[in-house]
Amino acid sequence: MVNTNNTTEIQNSKTGKTIRESEGETTLVMLPSDANPLGNVFGGIILKHVDLIAGLVAKRHAGHANIVTASMDSMTFAKPVYIGNALILKARINYVKRSSMEVEVNIEAEDLNKSQKVLTGTAYVTLVALDEKGKPIEVPKLILQNIEEEERFLEGENRMQTRLKNREIKKRQKEN
Numbered sequence: 001m002v003n004t005n006n007t008t009e010i011q012n013s014k015t016g017k018t019i020r021e022s023e024g025e026t027t028l029v030m031l032p033s034d035a036n037p038l039g040n041v042f043g044g045i046i047l048k049h050v051d052l053i054a055g056l057v058a059k060r061h062a063g064h065a066n067i068v069t070a071s072m073d074s075m076t077f078a079k080p081v082y083i084g085n086a087l088i089l090k091a092r093i094n095y096v097k098r099s100s101m102e103v104e105v106n107i108e109a110e111d112l113n114k115s116q117k118v119l120t121g122t123a124y125v126t127l128v129a130l131d132e133k134g135k136p137i138e139v140p141k142l143i144l145q146n147i148e149e150e151e152r153f154l155e156g157e158n159r160m161q162t163r164l165k166n167r168e169i170k171k172r173q174k175e176n
Contacts, residue, residue, distance in 0.1 A: 016096075016141030019149055022060035023092040024053050029112075030085050041081040046107060046121070047072070053091045054103040054125035061093055061101055062139040065129035070100065072125050073159060079109065079120040086110040088117070095156025099136035100128045102156040124159060 026049070034045045051069055058067045081087055088108040095102040107121040131137045144150045 058127040062129040075123040081109040096142040
């Protein structure tokens with residue numbers, strides 16, 4: 001069991017927003033122009049929609065700020081999406097630092113003829129809030145309301161620390 005009391009106190013000590021205030025969901029029908037000749041939807045099309053909904057969720061959370069994507073981690077394509085499927089994207093904020101936000105996007109494909117849904121992938125997108133001069137600005141804290149949200153917050157923090165460590169390793173490798 002993870003002790004999350006300190007995390008909750010830190011996040012709730014300032015005015016903030018709940019996860020529900022910024023979450024988003026969208027559904028799109030995949031068309032022939034979204035796919036290869038065999039009917040599989042291009043990964044790039046899915047990534048575009050993942051980036052769009054992640055940006056929407058981050059914008060809802062940050063409010064008046066320019067939102068840019070900093071990284072996309074752990075994008076998986078577990079199952080294919082086909083022409084005619086409904087692409088369903090469900091996005092929520094997991095973690096907030098000072099100016100950065102991690103948004104988790106779950107991707108489902110729904111076979112509309114069979115009324116069957118399948119989880120096809122998950123992505124973790126890090127976005128940053130910028131002011132009008134392009135400088136990072138502080139975003140509202142994340143108000144965590146239950147243990148699941150606290151655990152997701154800690155998992156997001158761990159992913160962020162891993163990203164920063166990997167960035168530092170790559171920087172040192174370039175210097176050598």
